[in-house]
Amino acid sequence: MSYLEQSLGQLARRIPGATGLFDAHQLDFCCAGNRSLRTATQSLGIDPQPLEEALQALEQRATPEPAQDWSSASDAQLITHLLVRYHAVHREQLPELIRLARRVEQVHGDREDCPNGLADHLEAMAQELDSHMRKEELVLFPMITQGRGGMANMPIAAMRAEHDDHGSELRRLDALTQGITPPRDACTTWRALYTGLRSFRDDLIQHIHTENNILFERFAPAQVL
CATH class of the missing domain: 1.10.3910.10 (SP0561-like)
Structure with a gap:
């Protein structure tokens, strides 16, 4: 159709x-x-x-991307992919999700199942994620593309720690939204918000995976516990 x-x-x-x-x-x-x-x-x-x-x-x-082995991509190709597929997309996603969350809270805030506090949580996530991505764009990624990735242990350790923080924020998002599951009688705006939240969550998880387990491993392998 x-x-x-x-x-x-x-x-x-x-x-x-x-x-x-x-x-x-x-x-x-x-x-x-x-x-x-x-x-x-x-x-x-x-x-x-x-x-x-x-x-x-x-x-x-x-739509889920066809499986691609990014481990075989060059450093420059992988960084371009991260910038276009995740950094730019997160900056599009979050302002609209914040706007929708505020609308849902304003209209349905008196309901027990309303995700009150979600908009503020997303706003904090947006600020922290933008700061994180700027550090990568201005410091870490240029180091790698200029052939100085072997000297990037400290920036990579800092980015991995911030990724752990993002994981905690995603767990909080999950708790606020009952596993990003709208009520059966949710309005169109509420359902659209949760559709967008699922997409953002999945993108951020894949973003972190690609950096932690592919790009960063080339220069500072994580300690196996």
């Missing part, structure tokens, strides 16, 4: 990042989520083609 024939609510629930796209074009995916993309764009006089292309790109990004 083409994107045009699917409802805004269906697309928002299924495709991580679709909510931000709809919000930017003033397409109401929550209260008017039963309208098809075709009907919604026609009512506002919007050309649907750019939206279809953007939705396709978002869905392709959310």
Whole structure:
């Protein structure tokens, strides 16, 4: 089925990042989520083609990648992959997740199953993750691409420690959201939020794995306990 024939609510629930796209074009995916993309764009006089292309790109990004042996990639290729597939994507994901979490808390905050505190937790995660990625981008990755990876033991140890912190933050996220499982009667916004959270969690786990177990192992092998 083409994107045009699917409802805004269906697309928002299924495709991580679709909510931000709809919000930017003033397409109401929550209260008017039963309208098809075709009907919604026609009512506002919007050309649907750019939206279809953007939705396709978002869905392709959310589709599991074919297994690739990154251990055989060069240092430069692996770092480019990390920057494009994870660093840039996390910076897109988190602002929209924070916005959706605040909306859910504002509307449903009196419910016992509402993830109160989630928006603040995501905001703290965003700040810490951005700081972490900047350290890699400004210090560690240039060291590696300039052939000085053998001198990077201390930066790598610091990044591994921060990865442990990210793991703790993901466990807190899991606790706040009952395992990122929405209530059976959750609204479209709530479901879209949790779709995005699952995508972010899976991306961050794979991001950390690629750095810890592939890139960093080339220069500072972890001690086996």
